[in-house]
Amino acid sequence: MKKYIKYIEGIYERKWLTNNGPLVKELTARLEAYLGVKNLLLVSSGTMALQIAFRIKNLQQKNVISTPFTFQATYSALEWQGAHVDFCDIDSKTWNMDPYLLEEQLSSGKKIDCVVPVHTFGNSCEVEHLQKLQEKYKFSLIYDAAHALTTLDDKGKSILTYGDISCFSLHATKLFHTVEGGALVFKNDRELETAKQMINFGLDGELASKPGINGKLSEFHAAMGLAILDDLPLIEEDRARQKDFYNSQLQSNVSFQTYTNSEKVSPSYMPILFDQVSKLELTLNRMNNANIYPRRYFYPSLNRMPIVVKKQTEVSMPNAESVSQRILCLPLYYGQKNTQIEKICDFIP
Numbered sequence: 001m002k003k004y005i006k007y008i009e010g011i012y013e014r015k016w017l018t019n020n021g022p023l024v025k026e027l028t029a030r031l032e033a034y035l036g037v038k039n040l041l042l043v044s045s046g047t048m049a050l051q052i053a054f055r056i057k058n059l060q061q062k063n064v065i066s067t068p069f070t071f072q073a074t075y076s077a078l079e080w081q082g083a084h085v086d087f088c089d090i091d092s093k094t095w096n097m098d099p100y101l102l103e104e105q106l107s108s109g110k111k112i113d114c115v116v117p118v119h120t121f122g123n124s125c126e127v128e129h130l131q132k133l134q135e136k137y138k139f140s141l142i143y144d145a146a147h148a149l150t151t152l153d154d155k156g157k158s159i160l161t162y163g164d165i166s167c168f169s170l171h172a173t174k175l176f177h178t179v180e181g182g183a184l185v186f187k188n189d190r191e192l193e194t195a196k197q198m199i200n201f202g203l204d205g206e207l208a209s210k211p212g213i214n215g216k217l218s219e220f221h222a223a224m225g226l227a228i229l230d231d232l233p234l235i236e237e238d239r240a241r242q243k244d245f246y247n248s249q250l251q252s253n254v255s256f257q258t259y260t261n262s263e264k265v266s267p268s269y270m271p272i273l274f275d276q277v278s279k280l281e282l283t284l285n286r287m288n289n290a291n292i293y294p295r296r297y298f299y300p301s302l303n304r305m306p307i308v309v310k311k312q313t314e315v316s317m318p319n320a321e322s323v324s325q326r327i328l329c330l331p332l333y334y335g336q337k338n339t340q341i342e343k344i345c346d347f348i349p
Contacts, residue, residue, distance in 0.1 A: 007223035046169025046182035050077035062113035119148035122266035239267035
């Protein structure tokens with residue numbers, strides 16, 4: 001808190017509250033260095049990051065494939081841009097888009113303009129496989145990396161460097177946050193410059209040369225990010241410890257996500273998978289009665305959401321539907337003690 005207040009005092013001393021101020025620039029540079037990426041652009045939310053990416057790739061009236069096992073924002077941002085969205089089911093173990101099922105869809109003859117996979121709960125997609133499919137079928141590849149800020153591949157490289165664009169969230173519920181915020185990492189330098197203009201009303205100097213929106217991150221939000229960034233290694237270490245302890249306590253009760261050849265998976269969530277929906281519901285009821293509130297991510301799967309069912313013929317996504325009905329994310333936050341984790345685990349049959 002003291003560190004954050006010091007940053008806030010500096011904002012008022014400079015009288016520069018927003019519009020690409022010095023704290024936004026500092027946070028951008030420090031995040032690029034910390035994550036090992038370039039062409040990073042901070043924006044006002046993770047959803048804004050997705051909207052900018054989809055606008056950059058001009059997806060209006062274009063055919064897009066995404067995953068049904070993700071937060072609503074992934075789909076809504078595509079709908080907002082006027083894209084035609086189909087789903088590809090997930091792998092039942094990794095919970096990411098299944099690249100083999102994706103190839104079946106790509107080979108059907110329908111022109112696909114963009115694929116939007118999600119690194120679910122920080123677990124990286126099969127990025128090399130997807131890259132080969134992109135080269136073969138010539139689609140844009142945009143990753144929703146909302147949970148995968150610090151995930152590394154098996155070579156120690158940031159997962160954010162894959163695809164044409166990676167988008168991630170800096171919402172207060174995330175491992176690292178700016179209260180509200182998000183960011184993009186671009187492979188193409190020109191797309192970065194276009195995005196910078198787009199989030200500032202489309203202005204080029206004083207003149208608007210293209211449509212734009214107000215998607216900037218303020219100095220106050222950047223201050224929160226800077227205050228947290230120094231402690232991020234400690235936060236990651238503590239949450240990773242908690243995940244290991246959960247695993248040791250629950251390995252005979254539930255199943256866990258299978259990781260995809262990652263050297264490091266960002267410790268953003270603690271998802272567990274029950275073998276029966278009834279066990280999940282019993283656990284949820286027990287915990288809620290004890291004022292413990294785990295969350296059912298991502299339930300129901302998007303193909304069963306009313307917004308989707310209204311727009312398209314109902315399509316079964318058996319893996320996503322099955323996993324979404326049986327998954328529960330347990331409390332995971334900095335400073336949680338093993339005694340609290342033991343108490344939580346006692347509620348799980």
